[in-house]
Amino acid sequence: MTPGLIVVGASLGGAEAFAGFMAGLGEPRVPVALVLHRNRQPRGSLADYLARLSGVPVAEVDDSQPLTPGVHLAPADYHLLAGERAFRLSVDEKVIHARPSIDVLFESAAESHRKQLAAVLLTAASRDGAAGVVRVAGLGGRAYVQDPSTAESSVAPAAALAALGEAGRSARVGSPRRIGEWLRAEGCGTERREEP
Amino acid sequence: MEGDLEALEIELLLEAVARRYGYDFRSYAPASLRRRVRAVLRHERFRTVSRLQEAILHDPAMLPRFVAQLSVGVTGMFRDAGFYQCIRDEVIPRLRTYPFVRVWVAGCSSGEEVYSLAILFQEEGLLPRTRFYATDLSEMVLERARKGVYPVTSMREHTEAYIAAGGREDFSQYYVADHRNAKLKSSLRQSIVFSQHNLVSDEVFNEFQLVLCRNVMIYFERELRERVHDLIYRSLAPLGMLGLGMRETIDFTPHAADYAPVDERVRLYRRRR
Numbered sequence A: 001m002t003p004g005l006i007v008v009g010a011s012l013g014g015a016e017a018f019a020g021f022m023a024g025l026g027e028p029r030v031p032v033a034l035v036l037h038r039n040r041q042p043r044g045s046l047a048d049y050l051a052r053l054s055g056v057p058v059a060e061v062d063d064s065q066p067l068t069p070g071v072h073l074a075p076a077d078y079h080l081l082a083g084e085r086a087f088r089l090s091v092d093e094k095v096i097h098a099r100p101s102i103d104v105l106f107e108s109a110a111e112s113h114r115k116q117l118a119a120v121l122l123t124a125a126s127r128d129g130a131a132g133v134v135r136v137a138g139l140g141g142r143a144y145v146q147d148p149s150t151a152e153s154s155v156a157p158a159a160a161l162a163a164l165g166e167a168g169r170s171a172r173v174g175s176p177r178r179i180g181e182w183l184r185a186e187g188c189g190t191e192r193r194e195e196p
Numbered sequence B: 001m002e003g004d005l006e007a008l009e010i011e012l013l014l015e016a017v018a019r020r021y022g023y024d025f026r027s028y029a030p031a032s033l034r035r036r037v038r039a040v041l042r043h044e045r046f047r048t049v050s051r052l053q054e055a056i057l058h059d060p061a062m063l064p065r066f067v068a069q070l071s072v073g074v075t076g077m078f079r080d081a082g083f084y085q086c087i088r089d090e091v092i093p094r095l096r097t098y099p100f101v102r103v104w105v106a107g108c109s110s111g112e113e114v115y116s117l118a119i120l121f122q123e124e125g126l127l128p129r130t131r132f133y134a135t136d137l138s139e140m141v142l143e144r145a146r147k148g149v150y151p152v153t154s155m156r157e158h159t160e161a162y163i164a165a166g167g168r169e170d171f172s173q174y175y176v177a178d179h180r181n182a183k184l185k186s187s188l189r190q191s192i193v194f195s196q197h198n199l200v201s202d203e204v205f206n207e208f209q210l211v212l213c214r215n216v217m218i219y220f221e222r223e224l225r226e227r228v229h230d231l232i233y234r235s236l237a238p239l240g241m242l243g244l245g246m247r248e249t250i251d252f253t254p255h256a257a258d259y260a261p262v263d264e265r266v267r268l269y270r271r272r273r
């Protein structure tokens, strides 16, 4: 069964890792929701930067926007949550010093999509994402973790793998590009249309 | 399934609170609501939602805490520099044409947002002609808002946000600080009426030239959002203006066609007639 939603989390160095992931995935055929920890940047600029880097359009999410194929970026200073049919935002407290938080996205998506979810945790410099990945796996979704040896910061990938181990769950481990290719093979992406 | 049991318990809890106390959270967005209920459990040290429900039903003192924890989100002064710049450059010049201005801040939380407005209005000379109505569901946050007292440690951040939003005065003139707290000047506080108003069940209570309802409807399901948009529309004077949160839009709401953008980037709109 092809996952109906992909959630991706990353921080430090995450933009390049995300571009690698998208290179493997190709043209997304399902919604791809992305939390990237960031310092205060001018709004909008990060989406443009990611789009240039990865070669696919990237848009910041508005509240209640429907889940549609393509890349949806969590806006600065909001948590991004995934419901069954739409994205929702919140300005609740930070979680592990982060807003947007990877755990918040992963846990909400796990609860709304269960087995239909693929979660991808890339390079990140805090524990954010570890609990989320465990929740995803616990509800039957697929978990993918960047190989810590390929990550600019291995804190999150290593924490996630340890937490999964403790919970008796597992994830597939690979480079961002490999993970993208696995998901493409599952039907989540297609060959990029060549520029004319 | 474990997840479903929790969903069932939350449904029962909300039903109980609505029927017993009239606070209706049943149309709140489940994804964020669920996280908040869990936070209440941790904070109040209950093992299950059912135990929390028992405490709320049998101990009325528990209710205001529950309402506060379930509804309150983060706020701040001059949050979103571009928005306040637009208030100064676009909104205030239009409001000058009125002899008297009424502003409604719906979901004002602990007051930082409406105080930011009051400061701008004072700098632009409009404060003496303006009355602010700031409302919220939670009596506990309103109590804090009325006092206008914030930790002195937060003032640095507020000053930075004020400057980022184009403020040119010395921000410290707006408060009196001791080593712990900063209290906003009474001239600001006196222009604001704080009162309880529930967007789920209460009605139009006045007519306004400007309404802000920012980062409140992000917690609501569609039907409730539509109710609130209708309530706001009926509360606005012809050509009155509406400010939403930076990631909320008027598009796809029943009144979308009744508004024209003042500045779409910062989600400021104006009633067409």
Ligand SMILES: C[S@@+](CC[C@H](N)C(=O)[O-])C[C@H]1O[C@@H](n2cnc3c(N)ncnc32)[C@H](O)[C@@H]1O
Pocket (backbone or CB within 6 Å): A091, B071, B072, B073, B074, B075, B076, B079, B106, B107, B108, B109, B110, B113, B135, B136, B137, B138, B141, B197, B198, B199, B200, B213, B214, B215, B216, B245
């Ligand atoms: C995240 S805060 C937004 C504060 C401020 N407007 C801002 O943007 O910084 C949301 C506020 O909405 C209030 N609220 C939630 N449900 C409400 C309701 N049904 N009626 C009125 N206020 C409500 C909460 O109590 C909280 O103070």
